[in-house]
Amino acid sequence: MQNNKPIKSFSTGLLIALGLIISGFYTNTQAVETVVKAKIQHHSDMHKSMKGMGNMRMDISGMVMNENKDKLPRDCTEISEDVTIEVKAGVKYSRPYPGTVFGYSEHQWHAKPCSRITVKYTNEDEIRHQWMIHGLPKYLYPTGMFQIEINGKGTKTASFIVPSSNFTYLVHCDIAQHTEKGMKAELIVGNGRGDLPSIPGISAPKYADSFNSK
Ligand SMILES: [Cu+2]
Structure with a gap:
């Protein structure tokens, strides 16, 4: 014990x-x-x-951001029509427009409200170019943007659906100086809201350059 x-x-x-x-x-x-x-x-x-941030397809040749093939905007009951935009990007498309260095093969497109737009985008330069559209509804396209970007020569195809309102959408290449040097275009949906300024071959700049000498 x-x-x-x-x-x-x-x-x-x-x-x-x-x-x-x-x-x-x-x-x-x-x-x-x-x-x-x-x-x-x-x-x-x-x-x-x-x-x-939305959906993103990305590879070495570039990317597609916020593609939307089937989600209808709230104000649309159906897709009104399918539109295909075939657009090319390259230095050579700047030639008709003095003062520009880069360009798109077309600078204005028309579409009906609620249409599905398929963009077949070809880059003919060895550098990076975008086809970026702004002002789309943010509940479908985060930041209101849809974008195709191609690093060097190549083609990418992607779609988005526009809402029912009459609107003029800005399309551009957001790479530094490319917008200012000619890569600017507009998509007119329905009756649009007038032309945007400084679209090569379409509209004059909002503020013209002044070369007055005294
Ligand atoms: Cu560019």
């Missing part, structure tokens, strides 16, 4: 120690679990926010 007591107290101490280790381990496991859960949550948030 006398021997039992130290053993018993030892085993109690051991149990307490084991308990501490186990609870410590458990706490650690919980902490690890919390971290893992947070990471999973962060990952899924990232995916959600990527979804919020």
Whole structure:
């Protein structure tokens, strides 16, 4: 009996120690679990926010952002018509327009409200060019934009659907100086809202250059 007591107290101490280790381990496991859960949550948030950024097809030759082949704008009951825009980009398309360096093969397109527009875009230069349209409804096109970008020579095709309102949409290449140097166009849906300024072959600049000398 006398021997039992130290053993018993030892085993109690051991149990307490084991308990501490186990609870410590458990706490650690919980902490690890919390971290893992947070990471999973962060990952899924990232995916959600990527979804919020819209869909994106991307490869070495370029990208398509916010393509929409089938989601109708709220104010459309059906797709009114399918329109195909075949447009080329390149330095050579600037030739008819003095003062420009880059150009599109066409600078104005027409479409009916609620039409689905398929853009077949060909880049004939060795540099990067975009066909980027602004002002689309943000609940379908995050940032209101649809875009095709091609790195060097190549062709990409993608579609989007316009809403029912009469509107003139700006189309351009957003690469530094390309808009200013000729890569600007307009898409007129329905009756549009007049021409945008500085569209090569279509409209004069809003503020003409002044070369007055005194
Ligand atoms: Cu460009």
